[in-house]
Amino acid sequence: MTSTTPSSTVTEKAATTAVPLNDLLAHRWSSRAFDPQHELSEPQVSALLEAARWAPSASNTQPWRFVVARRGTAEFDAVLDTLAGGNQVWARHASALLVVAAQGTDRPWALYDTGQSVALLSVQAGHEGLAAHQMGGFDRERLQAALPDGVTPLVVVALVRRSEHTRLPEPFAGRETxxxxxxxxxxxxLSLRLPTAS
Structure with a gap:
C-alpha cells in the first residue's frame, strides 16, 4: 500500500444535510484509506490535543486523558495489537493511534464529557486536513492493563492524512466509496410524556 497523494486531491464525501452546515462538520467522515507515509507534525498533535482540552465538562472536571502512540514506536504496536482484527488491517497505517480514556468514571458525566473532547478533536483534525477514525473495537481489558490506575479506555482514534490511492481489501474498499x-x-x-391534568 503506497500513496503520495496530497490532501487536496482526496475524495470528499460531503454530507447531504437538511440545512447548510459548517464545512468542517459537513465533510467529517471516518475514512480507512490512509497515507502510510504521512507523519503528524508536533504542531498538529498540539492543536488536536488543545482542541480536546477545551471541551466543556461538568463542574470543569475535565475527565479526558490521552496517550499519543506514534507509528514506528513500541507504544503504537502495543495499542495496535489490542485492536480488533478488522481494524488492524487499515489502522496499522495511521500516523498515530490516540487512546482516549476517562478518569473518574463513577462521576455521572465523565463519559459524556470525554466524548465531547473527542468531538472537538475530530473537528480540529478536519481543519488540519487529517482523518480521525474512532474505533470501539479493541480489547478493553488488555488496554486497561497498560494504562495507569484510575482511568478507563473508551476509544482509540486513528490519526492520519487520507489517500484516495490507497487500496483496501473488501469490505473496507466498498465502505470507503x-x-x-x-x-x-x-x-x-422525541415527545415528553407529560402528566395529564387532573
Missing part, C-alpha cells in the same frame, strides 16, 4: 447516510431528523425527535 459508499454514500453517507443518517436517519432523518423527524426520526430522532
Amino acid at each position: 459508499a454514500g453517507r447516510e443518517r436517519l432523518p431528523l423527524e426520526q430522532l425527535m
